[in-house]
Amino acid sequence: MSQAKVPAWVNLALIPFLNILLAFVVSGLVILAIGEDPIEAASFLIYGAFGYNEGIAYTLYYATNLIFTGLAVSVAFKGGLFNIGGEGQAYIGGLGVGLVCLSLDHTMPLYIIAPLAILGAAAFGAAWAYVPAYLQARRGSHIVITTIMFNFIASSLMVYLIVNWLKEEGRMAANSRTFEESAWLPHLSDILAPLGIDIGYAPLNLAFVLALVCCVLVWALLWHTRWGYQLRTLGTNPTAAKYAGIDTAKVTIWAMLISGGLAGFVGVNEIMGANHSLLLNFTAGYGFAGIAVSLMGRNHPIGIIMAAILFGALYQGGSELAFEIPTITPEIVIVIQGLVILFSGALEHMFKDRIEGFFIRRAVA
Amino acid sequence: MTTDTTPYAIELRDISKRFGAVQANKDICLQVPAGTVHGIIGENGAGKSTLMSIIYGFYEADTGYIEVDGKRIDIHNSQDAINAGIGMVHQHFMLVENFSVLENVILGAEGGALLKEGVETARVELQRLAQEYSLDIDVDAIVEDLPVGLQQRVEILKALYRGARILILDEPTGVLTPQEADHLFRILDALKEQGVTVLLITHKLREILASTDNVSVMRQGQMVAHRETAKTSKEELAELMVGKKVRLTVDKDEATPSDVFLSAKNISQYDKQGVKRLKNINLELRAGEIVGIAGVSGNGQSELLNVLSGIEPMTEGELHVAGQVITAKAPKDAAQMRGLKMAHVPEDRHKMGLVTGFEAYEAAVLGYHNSSDYNGKVLMNRKVMIDECNQRMADWDVRPPNPHLKTANFSGGNQQKIVIAREVEQNPDILLIGQPTRGVDIGAIENIHEQIVKLRDSGKAILLVSVELDEIMALSDRIIVMFDGAVVGELDAKDADERTLGLMMANAFNKEEQENQKGESA
Numbered sequence: 001m002s003q004a005k006v007p008a009w010v011n012l013a014l015i016p017f018l019n020i021l022l023a024f025v026v027s028g029l030v031i032l033a034i035g036e037d038p039i040e041a042a043s044f045l046i047y048g049a050f051g052y053n054e055g056i057a058y059t060l061y062y063a064t065n066l067i068f069t070g071l072a073v074s075v076a077f078k079g080g081l082f083n084i085g086g087e088g089q090a091y092i093g094g095l096g097v098g099l100v101c102l103s104l105d106h107t108m109p110l111y112i113i114a115p116l117a118i119l120g121a122a123a124f125g126a127a128w129a130y131v132p133a134y135l136q137a138r139r140g141s142h143i144v145i146t147t148i149m150f151n152f153i154a155s156s157l158m159v160y161l162i163v164n165w166l167k168e169e170g171r172m173a174a175n176s177r178t179f180e181e182s183a184w185l186p187h188l189s190d191i192l193a194p195l196g197i198d199i200g201y202a203p204l205n206l207a208f209v210l211a212l213v214c215c216v217l218v219w220a221l222l223w224h225t226r227w228g229y230q231l232r233t234l235g236t237n238p239t240a241a242k243y244a245g246i247d248t249a250k251v252t253i254w255a256m257l258i259s260g261g262l263a264g265f266v267g268v269n270e271i272m273g274a275n276h277s278l279l280l281n282f283t284a285g286y287g288f289a290g291i292a293v294s295l296m297g298r299n300h301p302i303g304i305i306m307a308a309i310l311f312g313a314l315y316q317g318g319s320e321l322a323f324e325i326p327t328i329t330p331e332i333v334i335v336i337q338g339l340v341i342l343f344s345g346a347l348e349h350m351f352k353d354r355i356e357g358f359f360i361r362r363a364v365a
Numbered sequence: 366m367t368t369d370t371t372p373y374a375i376e377l378r379d380i381s382k383r384f385g386a387v388q389a390n391k392d393i394c395l396q397v398p399a400g401t402v403h404g405i406i407g408e409n410g411a412g413k414s415t416l417m418s419i420i421y422g423f424y425e426a427d428t429g430y431i432e433v434d435g436k437r438i439d440i441h442n443s444q445d446a447i448n449a450g451i452g453m454v455h456q457h458f459m460l461v462e463n464f465s466v467l468e469n470v471i472l473g474a475e476g477g478a479l480l481k482e483g484v485e486t487a488r489v490e491l492q493r494l495a496q497e498y499s500l501d502i503d504v505d506a507i508v509e510d511l512p513v514g515l516q517q518r519v520e521i522l523k524a525l526y527r528g529a530r531i532l533i534l535d536e537p538t539g540v541l542t543p544q545e546a547d548h549l550f551r552i553l554d555a556l557k558e559q560g561v562t563v564l565l566i567t568h569k570l571r572e573i574l575a576s577t578d579n580v581s582v583m584r585q586g587q588m589v590a591h592r593e594t595a596k597t598s599k600e601e602l603a604e605l606m607v608g609k610k611v612r613l614t615v616d617k618d619e620a621t622p623s624d625v626f627l628s629a630k631n632i633s634q635y636d637k638q639g640v641k642r643l644k645n646i647n648l649e650l651r652a653g654e655i656v657g658i659a660g661v662s663g664n665g666q667s668e669l670l671n672v673l674s675g676i677e678p679m680t681e682g683e684l685h686v687a688g689q690v691i692t693a694k695a696p697k698d699a700a701q702m703r704g705l706k707m708a709h710v711p712e713d714r715h716k717m718g719l720v721t722g723f724e725a726y727e728a729a730v731l732g733y734h735n736s737s738d739y740n741g742k743v744l745m746n747r748k749v750m751i752d753e754c755n756q757r758m759a760d761w762d763v764r765p766p767n768p769h770l771k772t773a774n775f776s777g778g779n780q781q782k783i784v785i786a787r788e789v790e791q792n793p794d795i796l797l798i799g800q801p802t803r804g805v806d807i808g809a810i811e812n813i814h815e816q817i818v819k820l821r822d823s824g825k826a827i828l829l830v831s832v833e834l835d836e837i838m839a840l841s842d843r844i845i846v847m848f849d850g851a852v853v854g855e856l857d858a859k860d861a862d863e864r865t866l867g868l869m870m871a872n873a874f875n876k877e878e879q880e881n882q883k884g885e886s887a
Contacts, residue, residue: 224744229727229734236722242676243709243717244732245700 006359011352012303016296016344018351020310023343027336034332036325045336048320049313055320057188057202063305063312064204064269065090067211069290070308071218072263074299076143078222079255080235085132085147086263087287088154089125093264095158096124097271098166098278102176105183113183117272118210118265125264126257128154133256137249143256151287159280166278176278185273205273207265214262215301221258231255263287292341295348307344314340372435374399374562375420375451375531380429382415389415391586393429397531397579402553402563404573404594407583408606408661413566416583417533420564421453422446433531452524456536458516462509467491469508470523487526494525498555514545521552525561532556533564538572550576568606568661570599570871582606603867607834617818620842622651625685626795626826627673627707632682634668642668644851646682650795650826655817657841657858658830661870665850666830667712670799673828674709675702686795703732705795708788712799712830714777718784721773725763726754728772729787761786762812778809785813789820796820799830814840834863848872 028038049059069086076083083089100120104113132146159174168177185205192199222228230251234241241248270282293311297303318333343350373396380393390412397403407413418424420431422443430437433449440446446453460469467487476483491504500518508516517537524532534553538546553563553576565577573580574594582590582605590605627650634643643665650656660666671677673684675691675698684691687705691697699709711717719728730739730750739750754768761782763775772780781801788796801817802810817840821827831837837844844861846854846869854869 220744224747226734226740226745229730229745232723233720233731233734237716237720239717240720240731243674243699243711244734245675245698245703247698 019344023339044321045317049317054200057199057204058316059312061204062315063308064208065286066308068265070293070304072259073294076259079231088151089260089263090266090283091154092128093121093125094267096120097267101179101183105180121264121267122261126261129256129260133253137252203274207269207273219301295345376432401578404577404580411583412586450530452529453533454520467504531562607863620654622654628685630683654842655827657837660847662832675699707795708793710798726768757786778805
């Protein structure tokens, strides 16, 4: 009942803001401790992420991956499932993209390859989520455990496939051959240049548009379809779902398939958009960061876009920061990212009760 | 009996406890002589559990105090209670299932950082206790491997190990077989001989008469009578328990039952532990009648509703609905049962009937969300849902009439109206309705009752489950009594009175009749 009296903006804006602020205050202390000026560091970070067109484009490029994995986590979470396997699903999704591109890039034009690659990403990501989903729905194995294990399996499988089958002869790095240009997803720099917007060499590509489309589709799916209705019922009250005659096992499996497919789209951005070849470890922790993005974005597409941009800014601004101030190593940047995750995700409720209490008292008085 | 000079083992003085608007206990006085078994009996919600929770320190009384052995003590938490020599055996055991008996007993009383010493002392002590009270048990057995009766023994040992001289047993036989229950009563006798005082909380008359020395009756939060068990009878206790209540009246004409809409044949259900929760249920439900299922809660009514509505599968038997035969091998789920024009208002609206995080208009289609009324080709038709919700809120006087308000933020009565409206407005042939007025205020109760009767008069078949005898008697045309998962009696509502029903609900009716007949023939 207390929810009724607390203004919505408190929960949606004030509390997340305070959490991030606290994360930055603690980060500032860390930077002070290594003998650098936190204000200077912050200005490098913010400038790096938002200060110029190329920086913004990089931020959005990172955010693209995080939107996909954030949406993946949120769809599962709405059904009461904690999908920790975004990392592995993204990795295998990339395999799907890579296989489509490698097999068609000599013969087919982009407008055939791109849709097939997107389907491949979704199908491979979903397939990787299917086994844990089946085990959860029909056998009761806990999805957190199985999806974590599937991350490791995905990682090993990709090493095996790339090193033994897909690596280009004579190349030192464990990469596949570079795709022909017909399998390159257009960069937004090419599209924006005629408009007079220069985003430099940032690998921001059409996958960003795909991410925004996915946000709309997920929003419609969750809140405007009967399947979304069933999913949300299952996620909030499994007993009521049974009462309503919802086939909970089926909904569980489909939720994970969709979740895995969304995570797989990371492959579209990375493999087809940025790297143009299939390579090791391109997922770089986006799957895990997606958990924080989804938590911070309250499992809502709009929140997820905002949180993904924040984390994208930390990635981009953080690397600028490490470049500008060499004593702030990339590890320190990871510490800052970790603090943001800690305060906005894990410690989300630290202020919540007190701040809500304050507003309730004020409303009563 | 004790003389005035001997203090009572435990004495309650004017204990009162209020939860919001509900007076759970009012001026409770109780005197229990040492070394006796004292029964406390009353209907569900009479305040027995609250009272015991106060004694054991889960709640603090608003007013009044407790004396143990003549000395006033303050009990703020269960540790205080344990220190005062009070032990409690809960209805649902508080055991760590994958620990051994010994480990469970010393839990929280390990006696040091290292376990070994505590374990050794406990082993010796447990052997002594087991001998003294004939509580034989293998102390190294893992609790989850033990049958329920033995698990309960572990709970009793736990209390005794902590030095309990006053033992509270809350509905101890609820989970026991009759044989295990008899064994428990023998244990209680042994405890009594060793000077332990036992408080036995129950709603079962048989237990009171079989095992207690004195009995106190609670009704609506008050202690209404104290009796010496030897000098009272089932009839007297049943009447005291139920009391003379203000009668709810519902205007309704004679029922005119016609076609059989639902017939259950020999339906049984086992739970995951293999306990038989429904025992060979046979019942028929006809168009144009209200059949009431009376019974103390937890005697299979919930399981019956779940099986009939398709939420849980049955284990044995057949269900005939709308020309279809449903069996354990050919089950139908809740959505399919709705397809047979069966609606279900569940007993617990929070756990089952609503999704409290949903806005009212969303909760108002739960179970019917696949209906073409609410769906376009791809998306759900929100406008239709919201318009319909507005209309129903007006028709059923749901307040506030706001389809966008979170379901959790409506009062209990209004939530219930949302659920009942949802089910009734689907125009079902069969309505299963559990606890229709639980937590609903008086005005809304009348309204809900009228709607149920109206539905009957329009030729629907209604199965009503309620723990409120008043409600059962006011609404039903025919009353079926359930006890321990089985149907133990059926009578025409015209022949039903509270005493008869109360006895039937305690499964004491037939035995008593037989005894009376024996007495007459002798």
